Amino acid sequence: MTGSIDRRTASWLHRMLASTALTATAIAAQAATAQEAPAAPEAETETAARPADEVIITASRTATNGLQAPTPTQVVGVEVLERQAVTTVMEVLNQNPAFKATRSPGANATNTSSPAQATADLRALGGQRTLVLVNQSRVVPFAPASNLGVPTTTDLNLFPTNMIERVEVVTGGASALYGSDAVSGVVNIIMKKKFSGVEVTGQAGISQRGDYATQRIGAIAGTSFADGRGNVVISADYSNNEGMGDIYSRDWGRDEYMIVSNSQRTVPGTPGFGQPALILSPNVHNSLGAGGVIISNIPGLTNMTFNPDGSIRPFDKGEIFGGQVMIGGEGQSIIKGVAQMPDVRRFTTYGSVYFDFSDSVTGYIEGGFSRSVGFLDGIAIRLASQAIRRDNVFIPTAVRALLPATTQSFNISRIAYDLGKNYYEITNETPHGTIGLEGRLGGGWKWDVHASYGVNNYSSITYNNPVSANLAFAIDAVADPVTGAPVCRAVLQGNAAAAGCQPLNLFGEGNASTAARDYITGQAWSKVKYDQFTAAANIVGEPFSTWAGPVVVAFGGEYRRETSSLTADEVGSANGFLTAGNAVPYSGEFSVKEGYIEATAPLAKDMPFLHSLSLNGAFRYADYSTVGGQQAWKVGGTWEPVEGLNVRVARSRDIRAPAINELFSPGSNVRNSVSLVVDGVTKAANIPQNTSQGNPDVGPEYGDTLTAGIAYRGTGALRGFGISVDYYNIKIKDAITNLSTVNIANLCSNGDAYFCSLFTYGPDTSTPDPNDRIHTGLVAGSLNVGAFEQEGIDVTLNYGTSADFLGDGGRYSMSASGTYILSAIVDSGTGAANAVVDRAGENGWSNLGSIPRFRGNLSQTIGTRAWELTLQTIFISAGKQDVTYNTLPTNTINDNDVPAVAYLNLFGKIFVGENRQYEMFWAINNLLDKDPPPTPYTILNFPTNGQYYDKVGRNFMIGARVRF
Template sequence: MSADQLTKAAPSTIADSLRTLPALTATSGPQRASGTQGGGQSFLNLRNLGAVRTLTLLDGRRFVAASQFGTVDVNLLPAGLIQRVDVVTGGASAAYGSDAVAGVVNFVLDTKFEGLKGEVSTGIADEGDNQELRGTLTGGIALADSRLRLLGSAEYYRNKGILEGERAWARRGSNLINGPAGGPALIAAEDVRAIGSYGGMITTGNGGTAAQNALFRALQFGPGGTVLPYSYGSYSTATQQIGGDGVNTELLQEINRPLERAAFFGRAEYDLTDQWSVFGEASYGWSDTRYSTSTNRHLATNPITIRRDNAFLPAQLRTLLDANPQVTSLTMLRWSIEGGLADVAVDTKTDRYVAGFKGEIGGLKVNGYYQHGRTRQQTDVINNEITPNFTRAVDAVVNPANGQIVCRSTLTNPNDGCAPFNPFGVGSPSAAALAYTRGVSRTDSVFKEDVAAINLSGTLFEGWAGPISFATGGEYRKEQAQLAVDPLSQAGAFLFANPQPWAGKYDVKEGYIETVIPLLKDLPFARELEFNGAVRYTDYSTSGGVTTWKAGLSWTPVSSLRLRATRSRDIRAPNLSELFTSGRTQSATVVDPFKNNVRTSGIFITTTGNAALQPEKADTLTVGAVYQPTFLPGFSISADYYDIKINDAIGSLSAQQGVDQCFAGNQLACGFITRDAAGNISALTAYPINLSTLVTNGVDVELSYRVPFADTTNSLSLRSIISYVGKLATTTPGSPSIDRAGEVGINSNPHWRVNAQADFTRGSFNWFNQLRFIGGGRYDNTKGPQAVSLQHIKPQAYWDMRFAYRFEDLGKGAEMYFNVQNVLNQEPPYAPGDGSIAVATNTQLYDTFGRVYRVGFRFKF
């Protein structure tokens, strides 16, 4: 893909442009998603096999990771200098290096650019939000008789995001809820709310008779602690309800997370002789984002206990307790919004330095480089409840010595600093109580990468059908990560996150050889036949040596037809996080088949690393053809079938997968589940394991036609990329294979994706149109009509359009453009997520912004 094509497809960022390609639709960005991961970064994800299986390169060289998972933030690459983006699949590990199981995305820079160019653009959504500002400036100059070439590029980007509930579809409370007896276990509904309230509500009394305890059920608290009846709506389960006074969790997270970032890149190259040159590169980038995840919440899984002598009891509640002395305590649920939501702030800074050379020896090309990169990332969970402090603060009593309200703990430890917390009604807690019960969970991460590589290539000798060429080389790479956390997180004291400190490193040694051997040439039905092959040996300090290889044939029987096939072995070794993470906690929602499919939210799941992991090994087959008929000049069609089978695939069972597989008899999965005395799930554990297999296959088709015009100032180019996924199946030990292909609800795997473009130019005027089609499919392939009422989701199509006018008399050309994405303002389909916080649609797959306008100006001198 050329930079011009990508800019027309989506002028915001390179990552957004690449997301329009069917093979990269699931690429992540700042779009809404549950949890604290991915703060403002964009990670590429080929074939939805996971970003960790896509190798991202800059000019064929690695770029330092921006996360503990080893993934590269493409927002840090110099957008103003990108000439094209090559997406390579099939045998990529042997040719490009380890970790390229799904393939390689290589950003190629225009290192010979001379002059000055730039772009400034601004955008806004139809609803008046999603305000965006972007600017790039790039310059290049040749000095000393063109022996010295200097390049510099800078980019600034800011997006103010889309607040929670700012779209009609995001205010409806779309979610799944346990259905009534006799129907599906889960039903899809709107206005689904979590049981509880912002001011607190009582679910039951404790210690009395059943009748006495029930007297306190469904009492909630308004401003000032006013006691009000709580409405469970038209229908309720243990943790959810439809309508009534519950909490619409759809209103707790931004639809698009705000982001501000900048990137700077510099390059110098000097020709020592006509054959030898040296170069150096330096880049620096930063990004800042702050977004909401949830409130500090106490649900059925972690309720508040209010004792009968609580000093803040409203008078009406105290009177009721006095009339029922056997009731010793009350159970309260509360979603606390005082002090704001529990926000996540992520500040990331990345710098990278490269020094290298290139030249010729005896007609052979040689090049080498050394790279050092470092990412420093600070992740804060702000306004995070400190659980032991809250437990002490909410247990407030009257000090008999002076009549003041204090924490019960203060009576025995007067200097404990506890400030009593009033939970009755929104705004009731004091500033001192909030300061005592809230804190910041902080993670300071440092990721480092050092790479040294040398390559030699050229022609071995002239063969019987043409020159036999080769390339060989070696690479050494060292990856390091170190995460430090605050003392409270290390002690597990916060309600959310509680990351644990860890450090890890490994080094990799690689050597490879490639060759292209022409076999036949200029013969009947063999205009050209050539073999291409590669072998690479990779030695990991953590898991030992692995050999990757590829073998391919390219056959041109006639001038208009080329056939190709590649068979390869690719690998991915476990990344630092998968090996060394010591603990990361988040919440999950689980449907428990052991308990009549009751749906429970707020269950905490802790993820750890696994030092015993072994590398993944993928066997890949690609077979394809390119046809360019002579009777229709300008037309081309290519079709490729791919089949990838990953053995020992590394992955963790999701919360729901673990419970489902335990129910199916998988004892390994049962070991991840902790239950309380009543048999209810109280906690989950997850760690990566080498799953049995992950298999995917499908077909990619590309059609293009450039319509001939007598007037060369006019042009019309038509292009369509079609992707069909036939299978995406995972097999875990002790369980049957699960095929997720065609699943567009809880995953992003439609069978069909299409991107169709029409690019028309008449003189200085350009009109570009793009259609993005996402096929329909199942909500969840593993759940039939008796398990969930939502079975099918309809196909979706989005129309984008761009007008541009080129001013030829301004330097080397300038262009003003106006872009509209999602012209018809299509809403995303109803496809609720399965997390603790309601997400009404699949945010990775569908457009959640609505119609967005952008206007920009590009110049070049």
Template sequence: MKQTYQTALRAGVASMVLGTALMSVQAMAQTAPAASEDTKTIVVTGSLLRRTSKETVSPVSVLSTEALDARGVSTVQDGLQFLAVNNGPALTNSFTANGAFAAGASAVSLRGLSTNSTLVLFDGLRAAYYPLADDGSRNFVDLNTIPDDIVENVEVLRDGASASYGADAIAGVVNVKTKRQFKGVSVKGEGGISSRGDAPSQRFSVTVGKGDIDEDGYNIYASGFYYHSALLYNSQRGYPYNTDNWTALGSASNGVVGGVTRSGLYNAGTPTSSIFYVRPANAGNTATISGSRYQALNAGQCNGSTYVLNATDLAARDANGNLYNGTAPTAGVCQVDYANNYGVIQPDITRFGGSMKATAKFNDSIEGYVEVNVMQSSSYYTGNPAVIRGSAPTGIYYKQFNTSASGANYATGSGVLALPVYICARNGASAVMVNGVPTVPGCSASNGTLNPNNPFAAQGYTARLVGRDLDTPTVNETRNRVFRVASGLRGKLTDGIDFNIGATAMHTNLRRTYKNYVYIQHLLDAIADGSYNFVNPEKNSQSVLDYVKPTNVKTATSDQFQVEANLNGKLFDLPGGPLQWAIGASQRYEAVNAPSANSDINGPTERYYTINAFGTVGSRGITAFYGEAEAPIIKQVTLSAAGRWDHYSSGQASFSPKFGLKFKPVPELLLRGTFSKGFRIPSFGEANALPTTGYVNNTSAVFTDAFLAQYGCNTRAVDASNPNGYSSCPTYITNGSYGQTSLASPNLQPEKSRSITLGAVFEPARWISFTVDYYHIKKTGVITQPSNAPALAAYYSGAAIPAGYTVIADAPDVNYPNATPRVAFVQAQLVNANTQTVSGLDFGAQIKKKLWEGITWTSNLEASYIIKLETIYPDGTVERYDGTLGNFNLTAGSGTPKWKGTWVNALDFNGKVKVTNTINYYGGYDLSAMDQGGEYMDCSLNPGYSPTGCRVPRYITTDLNVSVKVNDKFTIYGTMNNVFDKMPPVDVETYGANGYNPVQGGLGILGRYMKIGAKINY
């Protein structure tokens, strides 16, 4: 009976596998095997050839799930973020809660070359891009879609691999390999919490499998998992991460204006960033009433936390003799600590899903598989309350909001948003803007009533309005569903030729939900008819709030379809071994449909404040042919060569060659080197997107003295306490930001790369080995937005704006309405212009030594050092980033440290008890960034109150994991991450987190974190 059952099951699995796999037999393409190989031969990521030695010509790191378990790392995504070669503009889950374009996702950045130069594969096959692009331009694969519990290991190729895989493999390849087979039942559960009693997490998984491929001819297994980590607020961590009040970080002389310490050390609140304030203006809203100042509509909204301006401050005069605070409130400004009240360190993340894989042997030489993965990943986080006055990010039909009914531009100083004198019922009509005043058409004294929100209405004055409703934080949610099917068939075509066929289809469905963001037209309607209570916002009905702040839901999708096949074999024997060859072909289709969540296609008021306008739609087909050969000339010398030709339906084409050399003069030493060329295809965001706006911090270098003098600033002050600022200058002017708007171009060409690696593997004894590899990568035709410097310099000096740029001015400053407005947006089209180079060294050491009977010591050290990372512009200008916060715009101010590494030591006691210690090292960096002005490592971004001076120090954390095998079926384990509860170094300039670097700080900001779990296998 048992034999009959197994025969039937085997036949059923074989039929399912064969039926799916044969759908792709007619296509000829390349893929690395989707499963672990048999014990005789292996195929390593980056090569088509089967080999018996793991000594590869290209450096490869293997991250096994067993090793991650031993370290207490809960997810493959977390493990990849710890990689020594993952540096620069990586995308972490924590950053998604702090303004990332690609919210809800995680990605690696090998060699500091950004997420779009690292290729991520699943079983050697491509995966669908995350529907949202990093910074609105960089396509990447979301690491949160990795099905953790069926992963065998992750191979990280630290070398260019376009000759094998095509586009995006410039800095390297991350290949996630799933288990070839699983037998029995495995149940795993764990829970974690910080030593402060917050940020709890839970993880649970079940895997069930039956059959042995080699003995029974089949294996089928299924797995399901659930993972959750709770939201963590800034207020739940210590100083200075929990507050905007950084006065304790520097001397009292920094940021003192009019005798009061504020702005720069602590933006204690301005009329535009706290509760609602009003200032009287004439009925036409063309001029403020002489001598008036802003006043709180309801000081009680401040909850007793008021920043009071003293008499000296109120009387302070600037260099022009004008009242420095002439427009400030008469009594004070509501002090709002946004970081403490609303800041989020990490979002709430929930992931769950299931996988199934069936593998069958059809005969002694042919094997096939089918794999199905279904996953959902969700994130939730809150943000600052929405503004009721601001510049919505630009869109393809951008028009300035500050335009009167007559077409006059409010940049002349007459367009500040104001409450009308009279309000009227709209009766279905939309409000119109008349000189900045939302008005119901036809509303006047004859048919309207005095506006209860306007304290100056009885005097016939409008009330210029600034501020926020502090009672309703914004809410951001993402829900990403991923569906993937893959199949493969491999075996022998003849005695001397092997074949390998693979096919995959993947669909990603991302839903984005934005709550409590202000819809501009509805705000104008509510102002015009008086339905929104600005005096007591907490008394607004839910229906009014829903109207002014309607929920915005948008869905984006991404698709990837791929069919690949290759043939490989041996031609003849050389003195060092057989000459191997492989040829293959590939056909794939990829598409992204990500409509804008905030398009202004219907006009500038039919949209939301501050929701990004990014959107893109595109698709393309790719055909590729490639081949590879390896020739062991003699026993000590092996040569290899590979090449691939890719053609895109969008018109681009590229040929990518690669050459390698292995030289083993003695058994203990291997010398290796490669030369390759690669390419990165323009992303959908770069070629097809709506204009994309990212916000860039102003630096003092962009302003002229003449411009700043209009804001009461004295000439540039250079002293020890404030080396890069101005005296008597509002820091919200110099420390603000502007929108950098990139305009897509369908005519972009691929970025080209040239890569060289040189390395050595030294194994003086069987139990110890050392590796060192040098790499140099040069990218040309790098896609970029032209430097904004010429446009900014022209605008602030009053000169003509250079061709190719559009500069859009901000609305007039409410405190200095007659001053030239700051820049709100700089628009420029993307071009192939720059050259980027990176060089560095990778180090590795492995030890596995039996110390005493029953005790084995294992040690694994990996470290990466960036020698130089720089961008060269067409005019010859060079910006160097390694060891600094640069490339500031690309890394979200998280920088590019020179050093990063991990050192793992484990003691195994008879296989019963295993104690593992991990040291994580993240190098420090200088507070400078050449793309923000200044010179290399010149401390130009130090605002004068950094507690560590010009340099953010290195960050070292220690993890400890203890695993006890109670019996053959039951194992318990405990993990303590960040054993010494060491918080990240303070960084006052990065904008990806409050007071610390989100990439450097990573999980360290959680503090000491403890997990306990159990595994049952039977």
């Protein structure tokens, strides 16, 4: 809902304007005697094709320009990053319709293992299937302590935006060129190699509601030396984002939307009778009770809740309840106090030294250090069914009087807001560096060699974390037989494990002692050290020519070794924490030796309807220490019937080798009931289960990608106009996944011997037959059973022209990009009838592979040499909460529709100085203060999908930049 700017925000804006103006004036005064900066370059569009004479290196090592590469490439220039005043490159990439913000601060309110993480996820197929490069070389990935479920990917927090020259995005498979992980595409971040002068940027921002405050200061400096033979560049960037509070900090959050399971729908006379199985509704509260609720069937006590003074009253359960939530009733949301967006602090440096030893040999050293810290407010203790024994010392008198003599215990539920919530501090530090040589051999041949090393040091600390054993000891409190004071039963029994136990009163809010709160919680910690060493060599040249031009060949080899080691606290190592923080130590490693060759051969030139025609092919062989020899290949061609019109097609086979955690993680145990059908008889047992561990025998994933499209770059009267339309189809088989216990049990019950073998078995003591056996445990690792297929169309459109009526240097430019998803098929590998689902048009976030049918991004910029104004429109099409809803009687829902949403962002710049070296910039994001639509995640109880929709609302950014 649109609202006015509050006083706090207005005061802050006033101070920021004054402060920024003073800062800019002071910097300008200091810079007045400095060397004049060169004129700023003309703006480029977000996804424009590069000029024909500029080499696009990412899509092909042999193509001499971007139009010769058969695989589509999009480019984000540095001016886009500066225009939008972003602190990380992720913020711009996730506006590209080809990306999904799967793991980003906006979507990471539920990502307790890495809330500050920012990853690139092309095609919504998972960040582990998008390869991120820096200057065409790998960088050490981010590997959190979660034993599985969090992919090993590159964290985009590594790279200071002021050091970035441009970002090239290959929207198709590229494993033949770059190896594993380039299944859905490649993001190649090109850093500045030469820079002269100094550039300083300072900015700050805040939301209209007075939160989401951001501060940033960054600088880059460079100079030449040795008579211009060398150049050194160094940059540093610090930013701090103070995050966003819980859902009650926004009017849309105060609506308390959630999807509730209607467990009463088949019972005549009850509120949910005749309604769907699932209900999307506002005013959804927790059904656990902040003071505790008796859930056992005891006359006079069932559904009674406790007041702070220990008295009891009926608990208002609302109209419909399911699981731990209900529609209406008393209380608040189950995620009260849980941050919608984490606090993120980030510091990163990057630098390089390039030196020409001769006209044909250049040496370089580049690298940097980054540190990001994410802070996240987590959840309160939730007890869905806690047993209370009859002799518990804290049972209120009113309850004790109504307990039947035969009742030895009863169960209560409780959400313990009053005991505090856990909160997380995740630190990610990454030093990394590369040393290399590059040169020319003559005759059109070039070569390069490099070696790189990086370390990712991950640290997770969870504060106020409930310890399961301590909580159980503290709840079981009795009266001391001597003093009558409350004491833990286990202490009276002399249980050494309960030493220091403090009795906990759960009956009514605010009755727990400080000592009890301190006893039941602990501090979980885990650390990961991940190393990556890479050495590579490449040669590119022209061995011969045809009448249509030179044949270009590239070949090379690479060696890579990656190791990971996880350590953790004693409690977490034993899965001893109630809600989060459990990490089981392990270590693992792999190495790979690879070789590749690529060639581009021109077949025709300057002929009617054959202005140019060329074929391109590549092959890579990789020998892994874990999965053995693997092959990847690509073949494609480009045809330019007339100058400026390019037709391209490419077909590739790509691979992703399993990550270390998918191979060696020990996983963690849970204990739940499991049902199996044996000889037609259902046998259920409460058994330990580990379905999150790795599997040293898991194999690689394979991807088959087809892209075909056209690109037109205007000439003559159409100069400044460009358009591209590309079709893509990506099929991934043998996808690495971990099936759930329910999936495995169903597969076993259906007669699949392999899945039955994952269970251990023992005698069934419930029957007299000694040969009758029942399952006693389950251990299942990563498996190659999943599959994906996504099919869609990418469109980009660019136009730029002079607009002299605006003034000196007047210009108008427009850039548009959009992706339409034809299908997004996900096969979970369970073998069930509903295992294969087309997730295209699914705007909710509960399911892997869900993606809106269409997303678009339109930017229009007008300006002169003195000012610039950009209006950006981001569009997300209408869709479904879940495409499988309303397909079975068990998953009907009252409202499955998600409306279309459009966001407007406004950016502006003012330039001062003859060479525009002084600049003031500002941004208003979500200009119309558009609320996100209700798209709840029922598992985590968040009301909207932050992967696509803005949760902050209207927010402001203002800053200054000086170049000298």
